[in-house]
Amino acid sequence: MTRAALVAEYRKLVTTRLWWILLAVMAAYMALMAAGLGWSLSQGDVSTGTGDELVLTPDDVVRSVYTVAVSLGYVFPLLVGALAFSAEFRHKTITPTLLAEPSRTRVLLAKLGANGAVGLLFGAVGTLAAVVAGGGVLAAIGEETFLGSAATWRSIGLSVLALALWALLGTALGSVMTNQVAVIVVVLAFTQFVEPIARVVLSMTSWGSRVAAFLPGAAGEAVSGGSLYSATGMTSLLSWWQGLLVLLVYVVVLSAIGRVTTLRRDIT
Amino acid sequence: MSQAPPPTPGPSTAGPPAQHTDGVVRVEHLTKTFGSGPGAVHAVHDLSFEVRPGRVTGFLGPNGAGKTTTLRMLLGLVAPTSGTATIGGRRYDQIERPAHVVGAALEAASFHPGRTARDHLRVYAPQVGVPDSRADEVLALVGLAEVAKRRVGGFSLGMRQRLALATTLLGDPPVLLLDEPANGLDPEGIAWLRGLLRALAREGRTVLVSSHVLSEVEQTVDDVVIIARGQLVHASSLPDLARLARPRVSVVSPDAAALDALVAAHGWTVGASGRDGDAASYELLDVSAAQVGAAAFGGRVELHRLAGQDVGLEDLFLQLTAAPAQQTSAEAPAPGPGPAPVPSSTAPQTDAPAGGER
């Protein structure tokens, strides 16, 4: 039964065009960003932002190229997840969905499971695009790629994991906000403006900087280790497992809210 | 779009119907109020009826009568304010693999426009518990085989209805609940649907179809459950309903003995009769007011009321659903040109099961 629900949710995702359009855009965007970042490294000055006192080891810098998807591309798995519920409500397919599986908790869990799996795919493709493009450019301009180092591959693996968590977070958010336009606006506004600005503003004080580390974007970057923001010294990050826990807490809290609000309502 | 072959819905993959349920759909004192306070909508109020297997039951009522709300409560999509709605004695969410037991299509046919017809069915197949090949079987059954790979976004209303029906048939369920399935079908499609529903009922399935016009389902249904303003106004077999539509005369005389003798002498069919002291009242069937009046005049029987009602089935339906649901007696004439009262024999019988005549 639960397996069937997972298969059904997975099929719902892959039988529409949205997911692979987003996946293709993500891959292209991540490749471009990683290539650009890799090339800018060869220009010597990587300390954009806060100045010359910054001390970065080269492998830190290279890691931020490979995990650029966690810093700039998490909006893609987030969106795919966030649209899982709103698409059902928009097209009223929530009715046949609940007819096939009357347990609303099980529907929510199946959606989390299936979107988590698709999130892994997004994570793998987005990260791979960054590694191939970034590593290619680094190699072409004669820089060290650090692809022989275990630490690099660990970051790459954690980048995939972080992006999958974003898909879970999106699914949980979607269970709370079922209006498609609203959820898209919230996702874009939060990821593109609210959190980046909040992180800059909060990092001006030391306590604020600690708070900022708990924002979902910062927690996601913490999971993969190196990141653009931390590489430029703008914020401090949690450790990778703390970041993972913080993201999971967001997922659990939002899912619980969705379960007792949206998913308790009458479907008419 | 080609027409489907003669309906033979049983798939090779699923067993015979009625294996998980006795197929009886039962609604008991069901009430649903949307919202609260002054803005509350009393969509369904103390509704009770029963739907039997082996028959097609028409679930009828004007727009906003509460048909869809009732079906959604049966399916666990809307939580009742009070009362129960069960299928085979169980609430929908208590049924194991419910799509295998109940096939339901609700009014707003719900599809993702970007999905193909086959993919739409393949999405639900795992939970229904049937192999993917069943999708092609039901598509053929509803006449959509040729458009299986087309996106649903480009489907006509009639094609969507057929796909909705295909979805309900995926699990070869013994119980079918269909909300306005004829909506958007062309005459040929309606005839086809009629044949399909009749065939499904003949196989022993429970088939409930809602509609807001009686004439649409008149040729299809065995039983009717008629609701208005969320309340039951009539539940019976179709012949019993049709009997109400026969021409009838309401007659009242202060001289009971004389009227009794008159009725007996002419051999009129008595629909209902009543007595109040010396006075007698009769509901006479298959006779006109003119005939009764002439006979009474000839027999010197004093009449205090002589009213003929000549109603067709559709008129009857309008009468039943237009009048505020109340326990009117045959003797109480409706004031003015308003709808005639429901004869006492058909007044709301809240827990009368449909299909008394078997």
Ligand SMILES: Nc1ncnc2c1ncn2[C@@H]1O[C@H](COP(=O)(O)OP(=O)(O)OP(=O)(O)O)[C@@H](O)[C@H]1O
């Ligand atoms: N979610 C809701 N919130 C408030 N009122 C509702 C809701 N859903 C239905 N209603 C009201 O409940 C009443 C019954 O509606 P319902 O859809 O069950 O009628 P229906 O018999 O299916 O009508 P139709 O023939 O038009 O489909 C209507 O007054 C409707 O406005």
Ligand SMILES: [Mg+2]
């Ligand atoms: Mg309706």
